[in-house]
Amino acid sequence: MKLVLLPGDGIGREISSATRLVLEAAACRAGIPLEIRELPIGHDSLARYGTTVSDEVVQEVRASDGLILGPTATMDFRDPARGELNPSMFFRKQFDLFANIRPSRTFEGIASRAGQFDLVIVRENTEGFYADRNMELGSGEMLVTSDVAISIRRITRQACERIAKAAFELAETRRRRVTFVHKANVLKISDGLFLEVCREVASGYPHIETNDYLIDAMAAHVVRDPSRFDVIVTTNMYGDILSDLTAELSGSLGLGSSLNVGSNFAMAQAAHGSAPDIAGQDIANPASLILSAAQLLAWFGRRQSSQLHIDAGQAISSALEELLRQGAWTRDVGGKLGTAAAADALCSAIRVNR
Incomplete structure (x- = not known):
């Protein structure tokens, strides 16, 4: 190797x-x-x-x-x-x-802030709100005037489908539960597409339990009881934030690992x-x-x-x-x-x- x-x-x-x-x-x-x-x-x-x-x-x-x-x-x-x-x-x-695999788990001997848990966040890695990776040429973040800044969010069916499949394939090796995290009540088109595709992919894995949460509610739930979650799949920015949060809940961000997979x-x-x-x-x-x-x-x-x-x-x-x-x-x-x-x-x- x-x-x-x-x-x-x-x-x-x-x-x-x-x-x-x-x-x-x-x-x-x-x-x-x-x-x-x-x-x-x-x-x-x-x-x-x-x-x-x-x-x-x-x-x-x-x-x-x-x-x-x-x-x-x-x-x-x-x-x-x-x-x-x-x-x-x-x-x-x-x-x-395209897939950022971020396990978070508690360790014996390390004080946990939220009880014992073992979960993995599967984060889409190539698009979303990140201005440095969602445009073919140039940045997705623009300063229109000195007082107006705009950022473009890109969500594609292909990226949603492959990250959802990665999450389900991982769940098959664990406790067979997948949670979709989104904000489709406000971002009806972009997060709506993400949620739609996740549900389509889920139909090919009928033996795996699924549910979904809005990102704000999810932040509260992982603080209250992270043990209820197994594999969490979400878009780039939500996954970035949630993975740091769950790593810190395990005892320290310094104990959180990260693998970027293509x-x-x-x-x-x-x-x-x-x-x-x-x-x-x-x-x-x-x-x-x-x-x-x-x-x-x-x-x-x-x-x-x-x-x-x-x-x-x-x-x-x-x-x-x-x-x-x-x-x-x-x-x-x-x-x-x-x-x-x-x-x-x-x-x-x-x-x-x-």
């Missing part, structure tokens, strides 16, 4: 280093060959090559089996004409990574930002990127019918779960370890639990 690792900005280098060590330990344990090519992205790339995403990086990613993207300083990159591309948007759009490629990505205020202090929680990389291993294993890769991903998740139960992790979740020490502890746990 050949992976490209792009550390990113802020805490990206620290958590990417931790993730690489853990991946190598899991690959060694499983007896699978693993090659990881590390390249600059974000500010490092902008300083070296005049662009946040270089041609070399794109070529290497195309030739790889998967990508691990560390957090980047997205707010700093405002002018694509000056090479300031949003790396996350770039790869999602370039490789048509028809033939996948990108693991930390669910949080680059946190420049704590960069270089060895206190960042690397769990989000590590768990995302574990998802990537499992995705590759399913595509290649390789149980060894699936087991390697599970070994990472299980070992981390045990460390969290013991309180042997970073300070933000009640532990005492720094970033590097947490990675070392996880590597040791993976090697021991054969």
Whole structure:
């Protein structure tokens, strides 16, 4: 398996280093060959090559089996004409990574704000309100006058259909419940289309229970009782907000993983930002990127019918779960370890639990 690792900005280098060590330990344990090519992205790339995403990086990613993207300083990159591309948007759009799979679950040993739960948000990744990915040319956000700003929302039948199918296929491997989240009472045409297509897709899965909620009501329901939900499917912006909310309800946004999946490629990505205020202090929680990389291993294993890769991903998740139960992790979740020490502890746990 050949992976490209792009550390990113802020805490990206620290958590990417931790993730690489853990991946190598899991690959060694499983007896699978693993090659990881590390390249600059974000500010490092902008300083070296005049662009946040270089041609070399794109070529290497195309030739790889998967990508691990560390957090980047997205707010700093405002002018694509000056090479300031949003790396996350770039790869999602370039490789048509239409599904953002965001599991949220509670862990023994980590205080939960809303009881025990285990759910997955399946977020459409390529259109919606996001101005950087809903137009063929230019931005979907416009300043008409100095006092008037307009943003265009794109919703297509094709995108709705494939994200709904992804949600139902995932639900078949879990508790067989799918919830559609929308705002069709107000956005009658665009969210109306999303809801219509979800219901059409549902007719092909009669054994799976379905329901739907308005986004505002859904935010209240996941705070009150997230355990009632299994797979939640929704459009881009709603999914972005709900996935951060449910990750925080599980104990910390730093425990939420994220995998961006297309028809033939996948990108693991930390669910949080680059946190420049704590960069270089060895206190960042690397769990989000590590768990995302574990998802990537499992995705590759399913595509290649390789149980060894699936087991390697599970070994990472299980070992981390045990460390969290013991309180042997970073300070933000009640532990005492720094970033590097947490990675070392996880590597040791993976090697021991054969």
